[in-house]
Structure formats: structure tokens, C-alpha cells
Amino acid sequence: MKAIVVPGPKQGYKLEEVPDPKPGKDEVIVRVDRAALCYRDLLQLQGYYPRMKYPVILGHEVVGTIEEVGENVKGFEVGDKVISLLYAPDGTCEYCQIGEEAYCHHRLGYSEELDGFFAEKAKIKITSLVKVPKGTPDEGAVLVPCVTGMIYRGIRRTGGIRKGELVLVTGASGGVGIHAIQVAKALGAKVIGVTTSEEKAKIIKQYADYVIVGTKFSEEAKKIGDVTLVIDTVGTPTFDESLKSLWMGGKIVQIGNVDPSQIYNLRLGYIILKDLKIVGHASATKKDAEDTLKLTQEGKIKPVIAGTVSLENIDEGYKMIKDKNKIGKVLVKP
Secondary structure: OOOEEEEEOOOOOOEEEEOOOOOOOEEEEEEEEEEEOOOOHHHHOOOOOOOOOOOOEOOOEEEEEEEEOOOOOOOOOOOOEEEEEOOOOOOOOOHHHHOHHHHOOOOEEOOEEEOOOEEEEEEEEHHHEEOOOOOOHHHOOOOHHHHHHHHHHHHHHOOOOOOOEEEEEEEOOOOOOHHHHHHHHHHOOEEEEEEHHHHHHHOOOOOOOOEEEEEOOOHHHHOOOOOOEEEEEOOHHHHHHHHHHHHEEEEEOOOOOOOOOOOOOOHHHHHHOOEEEEEEEOOOOOHHHHHHHHHHHHOOEEEEOEEEEEOOOOOHHHHHHHHOOOOOEEEEEE
8 A cells, every 4th residue: 555654763754655554453454544744743743752663654633434344343334434633542551441541641643653544544543533523524534633632631621611601712814713613613712713814814713702903812812801721833933922811810722832942931920820720732642533524424523635645645635734824634544
């Protein structure tokens, strides 16, 4: 089969012919219906993910159809539509037993220790499989593990959203940001979308209640009301303004980290006196994935897709990822 392979550290990627995967006892083989490109891919290629084993198939977001099942697999059958978590937990540790698989001591990451999903077929461990409800579009299902379900869990970790609560989302036109707006809205929030582009603001207005254009957005946000939750999908370029936007007792779910080499000098007194909470966040559990798939099936979260490329044209996909004019996620259809 064809696959996008990373041969070694900081060696880029190659389209290669590799052997079709075979399932182990506790694994399934899926036909990849959609995979998704992510900014994380670019950070992996730059060497920021030290646990990567090589060579490895790139890609950590997938929706697929089961073609083969291992002899110990129960609850899943050939023909089932499934997604995978970003990682494979062991399914037996104390964290897995209480539904917090994201903290499993023995978890293995797809596109890191395990082969990922930029391929015609993929091998997935039973512990990371989640069934996709009938009627859920592939374009929406593929976004759950690393985007919508991840955001849903991040909000849940802050205590959830009160009806009418004012939430601010930075990087609102990006693949994460445009869907963060929708997740927050689906949970009852009023949402401010922040962007640096007047042109993109026109699209964001279709999803957010308010839109602010510019890099200095905190004062404008305060005029709208008391922002009690920020979903920051950018990182150091927006973090300071995100903090300033918050009313007392507010919370930040920090997802974005566009430049891991940058250091932010955090003033502890500001955090303490304003009683703020900062939640670093990166993944979802099976329960989060199931809940978010339901919201997607119901049409409360609608996928916003900037473009879809083939494995052969994946270079074009990464050009789209870097294009500041794009809105939404970029997908791969093998």
C-alpha cells in the first residue's frame, strides 16, 4: 500500500510503497476513509516529539472502515465505521479503569511509537477504537480525536460551560479555532472569535456571536462582557492578551503552541490576584469522543474543511496548513 513515511529525525517525509498491515490478536485493520493534517505534524517533522520511533507512518487523525479483526477483538466487526484516539492506552491501568485513558502510563502514540494514518490502510489497537454513529459525516468524525473531542474535554476539565457564559477563542479561523467556536456554542456559550484578518472575520461571523479583528483584543473583549473562559489555539503570540481578556476567576484552555522554542514570562502575581486557572490540554478520552461524535451526528458541530488532498499531493496539504488565508481543517483522502 501507499503511505507517507518519516524515515528519521528531521528527514522530512516520503511517499512509499509499504507492506499491508496485518492485525495482531487485539487489533483491527481499517481502510482509511479520511485522515487529517495537523500543525502537530509540522512540529513532529521539526523534531519536537522525542518519542517518535523511525521509520514511522505520519498522521494521527483518522476515520476508517474495519476490514479485518484480530482473534481477541470483541464489539467491533468488519464493516464498522470507527475513529481512533490519538494514542493506544493499555486498557488495564488505574487511569484506564476510571475512564481517564489519556493519563495511561503505558500509552503509545499513533505517528509516534505506532504507525499513523497517512496510508491506504492502518492498524489500530482495540483500546483506542470508538464506533462512529450512523449518519455522522466522515469529515466531522475525523476531527473528533484531535480537534472537537479534544476541545470538548478541555472545556470539561475546566468545569464545563454555564448557559450564556462568554467564551473567547483565539485563532478563530484555524482548523482548531473554527471548531472550538462550535463546540463552545453547542455547550451553551456565547462566543467571541478573534482573528487578524478582516476577510476571515466575514466567515467567522457565521459561527461566532462576536468577532474581534486584531492582535490587541483584550480591551475590546472586556467591552462585550466578562470573559470567563479562553480557548487559546495559538500560543505565545496571543497568550498575554488572552490572560488580560479574562475576568476574575477565569480559565484558559491552552491548546496552541505555534512556536515551541518561545518562552513566556508568566507573572505569578497576576494569576494569583485574579484567581485564574491555566489548563494545558492536548487529547480526548473515549467518553469525550463518543459525546462529541453525538454532537456531530446531530449537526451541532459542522466540519469546516479548507481542502482535501491525496497522499500523492500531501505537499499541497501542508502548503494549505501554512496558508494564513485558509479557514478550517485540511483532510487527506487516500
